[in-house]
Amino acid sequence: MTPAARLSAAIEVIGTILAERRPAADVLKDWGRAHRFAGSGDRAALSSLVYDALRRRASAAFLMGETLGEETPRALIxxxxxxxxGMEADAIAALCDGSRFAPAPLTEAERARLTDATLDDAPAHVRGDYPEWLDAPLEAVFGEARDAEGAALADRAPLDLRVNSLKGGIDKAQQQLEHLSVTPGAWSPLTLRIALEADGKAPPLTVEPAYLKGLVEIQDEGSQIAAILAAPPRGGQVLDICAGGGGKTLELAALMDNAGQLYAYDDDLRRLAPIHERIQRAGIHNVQVRSPKGRGPARADVLADLESRMDLVLVDAPCTGTGTWRRNPDAKWRMRPGALAERVKEQAEILDDAARFVKPGGRLAYVTCSLLDEENVAQIRAFTARHPAFRVIPPAETVLALGERGLALAEAALMRPEGILLTPRRTGTDGFFVAIMVRDA
Known part of the structure; x- marks a missing residue:
């Protein structure tokens, strides 16, 4: 496919996404099935165009003089x-020349908008490319910087790897992946970052020997930081109560040097399914996976024997995912206020359940990939009010788990009395909130 043909295809795909309100990944998959002639390079370029347009949906529509919600796919592209x-009007016009498979030529109005229009007078939610109803919640967290924080979330995410210390050090991994232009992370001593190609295409990492042999795992640096700040004790008893596919479970096990006992649980068997193969590839021996049994009121409490025994309980809570918009840009436009309320209720229930497993002197780590106070500081305040035996460990102490890097992180991150907030703009990571509490009695 020519670059112009890819542009036409992107307009078509975005039209389907807007009309049918379907996830972009599903629409792109259907397009690929219907256009078998398109090679892997074409599909990757098309995905990049579509996701880049969704990242900047509000600002792109505004620039072209259209209203969000009534915008055309062509205007978004x-x-x-x-x-x-950063393409100038002439370069865009060269792609839109009306030739076979190319978009129609630019109108005079379109050329004028591409030449002269700016975002100077746009409201914050347009400059930050997020839904208008989230403006107040984001202002409560970031104030006047909310548009800049949103704009950083509209950029592409890097590809971060975590070095599995059970299989080797960062120098070994960097040597094996040198051909992928890896560089060490800024905060986590376990991170290697891969520079993506200009079109955002990631290398086929899962066929690399370093990945196949368990030396590296794909994991955002922010997620890695969260597990490090939780500080799992070597030889201790640890419960990862929302383990999902096992990303943080694997890191916790490595931080514990395969010693002690780590329990991994998730109430959804489908989310938990990948963990078994990943544990084996990583060379982990101290993880016991606890799977849910039964349904509804008859579901067995497979964690009952762990009550009041855990040195650390990690709650990687289900959330709105506002901190991961760089990776899933269409999710922000499909998010509704009701989803936030539902997540807040679910998080409170999980926290209350998790508290029963923490022994006196043990810690409870609460992590979300959300930027919103409702899911973060407000949850911690409400939880400690319901459970006075728990108190928050000051974030200035929590960051010391990273050593000297932690002091630098404290300067970059948004430090709240209840926890630490990482954002793409401040720390170059996905958005993560981390709060650590201790049970005094």
Missing amino acids: LGMLRLGR
């Missing part, structure tokens, strides 16, 4: 090329 890829 044209506006994205100007804002997201």
